[in-house]
Every structure is written in C-alpha cells, then in structure tokens.
Amino acid sequence: MTKPTADDATRIALEAAAFRRLVAHLRERSDVQNIDLMNLAGFCRNCLSRWYREAAEEAGIALTDPEAREIIYGMPYKEWQAKYQKPASEAQKAAFAQSHRDH
Numbered sequence: 844m845t846k847p848t849a850d851d852a853t854r855i856a857l858e859a860a861a862f863r864r865l866v867a868h869l870r871e872r873s874d875v876q877n878i879d880l881m882n883l884a885g886f887c888r889n890c891l892s893r894w895y896r897e898a899a900e901e902a903g904i905a906l907t908d909p910e911a912r913e914i915i916y917g918m919p920y921k922e923w924q925a926k927y928q929k930p931a932s933e934a935q936k937a938a939f940a941q942s943h944r945d946h
Contacts, residue, residue, distance in 0.1 A: 866891070870917045873927040882938040891915050 849857065869875070869888055877887035889912065896911035912920040931939070 866915055866917075869915070873923070876929060876931070876935070878931045878935045878939055882935065882942050885942070888912075888915050 869891075877889060880887040881890075892908070892911040892915040895914060896906045896908060899906040899911070909920060916923040
C-alpha cells in the first residue's frame, strides 16, 4: 500500500497547526521551566521564539526578540518571568551544565 503524500500547501498547513498546538501547550504548561525543557529536549521557549524571529527575517519581516517572545509566551517575557519563572535548583543547573558541555 502506497502512503499518500501531501502537497506543499497541505504540508505547510499541517506544520503550522502542529506549531500552534505546541505553542498553546507550552502556554498551558507554565509550570514547566525553560531549564527543564533545555535539559530534556535541548530547546526552550526562548529558542522557539528565536527560530520564529529568524523565520520572519528570512521572509523579510522585521521582528524583535521581545515581539517574538510575546508571540510564544502569550505575554511580554518579563511578565511571564515574574509570574512563572522559578530560580533554577542546583540539580537543574548541574544537568544543564552536563547536557550543554559542547555549547
């Protein structure tokens, strides 16, 4: 049985839907700290916002880091930090140092 393939427009629409769901999920899970995401997945909300800004720039759209972060966080980054960010534990810092040795 041959697997159906999507045309480019359909593929892009599916990727966009998955992206929107990821962003919504990260907004709902404000209990998950960025350092935990970095330790487990190698990226965090800030990485995602940077990738978004870079994609905008490639499309000729000027977007600042704070603007891109607000798109991902659903609010200004400083507001999100004040509401949800907790100080990193020694264990989290050690895991980060271990997982990012080559960076």
